[in-house]
Amino acid sequence: MATHPPYSVVLSYDEHQQKFSVQTADPAKLVPLLAGKLDMPILLDEFDYRIDDEFARRLGVAMLNLLALGKPDLKQYMSVTPRPVTREGDQR
Incomplete structure (x- = not known):
C-alpha cells in the first residue's frame, strides 16, 4: 500500500x-x-467514534450546505435530508 504524507x-x-x-x-x-x-469542529466523541454511513452522509450534507451558502445556484440541485436519518435499532 502506498504511503502518503499528511494532507x-x-x-x-x-x-x-x-x-x-x-x-x-x-x-x-x-x-x-x-x-x-x-471553523466547524466535528468531534468524533459526539458520534461515539463511529465513522459509518450516517456520519458520512451528515458530513456530506454539511459540506454541500456550506458550499451552497457561497454558491447559491447549487441549492437548486440539492435534495438532501439535513437531519439524521433514523435507522432500525439505532439508539442515538
Missing part, C-alpha cells in the same frame, strides 16, 4: 462548469489562508 482535502464547486473538484493540500500551507475563517 488536507479541499472541496470546491465551479458553477460555470457545474462540477465539484476535490484537491489535496499541505495543511501547513493552508494555516495562513484559513486564519479567521469559519
Whole structure:
C-alpha cells in the first residue's frame, strides 16, 4: 500500500462548469489562508467514534450546505435530508 504524507482535502464547486473538484493540500500551507475563517469542529466523541454511513452522509450534507451558502445556484440541485436519518435499532 502506498504511503502518503499528511494532507488536507479541499472541496470546491465551479458553477460555470457545474462540477465539484476535490484537491489535496499541505495543511501547513493552508494555516495562513484559513486564519479567521469559519471553523466547524466535528468531534468524533459526539458520534461515539463511529465513522459509518450516517456520519458520512451528515458530513456530506454539511459540506454541500456550506458550499451552497457561497454558491447559491447549487441549492437548486440539492435534495438532501439535513437531519439524521433514523435507522432500525439505532439508539442515538
